[in-house]
Amino acid sequence: MADRPKILVTQQVPEAAYPLLEAVGDVEANREEGVIWSADELLQRAPGHDYLYCLVTNTIDARLLEACAAATPRLKLVANMAVGYNNIDVAAATRLNIAITNTPGVLSDTTADLTFGLLMAIARRISEAERFLRAGKFTGWGPLLLCGADVHHATLGIIGMGRIGKLVAKRASGFDMKVLYHNTHRLPAEEEQRYNATYVSLEDLLRQSDFVCLQAPYKPETHHLIGEKELEMMKPSSFLINTARGPMVDEKALVQALQRGTIAGAGLDVFENEPAVEPELLSMENVVLLPHIGSASHQTRTRMATMASENIVAHASEQRPPNILNPEALV
Known part of the structure; x- marks a missing residue:
């Protein structure tokens, strides 16, 4: 039996996201309310995971992506729980064949x-x-x-x-x-x-x-x-x-x-x-x-959270992620 994929969730997200992820992989999650891992801490934790579930508060730069691409298992997809993705170096991800997804429309x-x-x-x-x-x-x-x-x-x-x-x-x-x-x-x-x-x-x-x-x-x-x-x-x-x-x-x-x-x-x-x-x-x-609360309703944040999970679930199920930003990275 193949090993279950390893999924890292970088910050506490609505509870509805976790069961979807746990159904397809082993989940490691930062569930401390209000705690945001530093860039160095993320660099230490992320390599060795198949999937990275992140938020706009996380900087997913080339250094991190390269470290994750070189690890075993290698990173396959980053699911950003946001519509914007300027926190991610998409060009570097594409070069490394790492898919990037977001959560458009719902918010x-x-x-x-x-x-x-x-x-x-x-x-x-x-x-x-x-x-x-x-x-x-x-x-x-x-x-x-x-x-x-x-x-x-x-x-x-x-x-x-x-x-x-x-x-x-x-x-x-x-x-x-x-x-x-x-x-x-x-x-x-x-x-x-x-x-x-x-x-x-x-x-x-x-x-x-x-x-x-x-x-x-x-x-x-x-x-x-x-x-x-x-x-x-x-x-x-x-x-x-x-x-x-x-x-x-x-x-x-x-x-x-x-x-x-x-x-x-x-x-x-x-x-x-x-x-x-x-x-x-x-x-x-x-x-x-205001403290960046544009999408902060219970209904919307929950839908954003599950949408990010669904992108990971799709890839883990060998399907095209519905909100893929760089389809050329899919291999």
Whole structure:
């Protein structure tokens, strides 16, 4: 009887993921809540496993992949419990015939919900107002108390009109917002009509939007997509929303723009050097900060977890993983 494959789960994940994995292999798992293995610890633990189940908090670089490819048994597949995969050196994995999978689609609606919630929170000063009340500062209603910005009929600019961007546009329709978008490729006319979205250049989007929402994938071309020059193009009354990836925004430039009043505020669920946050942001009232919870509903995280497991199960069963990113690595 052939040896059962060895599977390493790098961080605690929803319970539904484990039975699927245990049905096809021997599972070693980090089940300590909140514990994230360091790069060195991962390098020590991962080699000798057939499958690696990881999260965006794990850096799966060429050094780790090469060590895993040289070990016995050799690594066959990395299942990333996320839609984004900038934490993985996919090129190195492909060169080493290591398959990479992700969990697309399932988190789109949940992340769009959070995006719109963040937009509402910064526009209407919800977090600031709650802190004000909890601090005992609320002594009575006043006509100028914590006035914010209207969301209805405002102009929303979406950078990146993929799954999540389209769903954010769909939510904006309920607020009668004007939707502008910028994307690598223009959408077909019927999709533009469906989402009531108008294609514009990045520069026009920044200049015209009351809310600029980042939904593009992170890659070298989108690193610091929003920097000093782009922030200067935005309205002094506008807000920046980022629920995509932190390094798309030059955080130091953002701090300066907020301090100078170049823009009115920002809502951030992701950070350039996550989990570290620029210290100045922490003390700003015109910023809403969240700890990367875009997909954090029980239902969605459970589905993400089982989808990652299903990719491993498929490969272990000699089937094509449903969410393979580099099919050329399958041997």
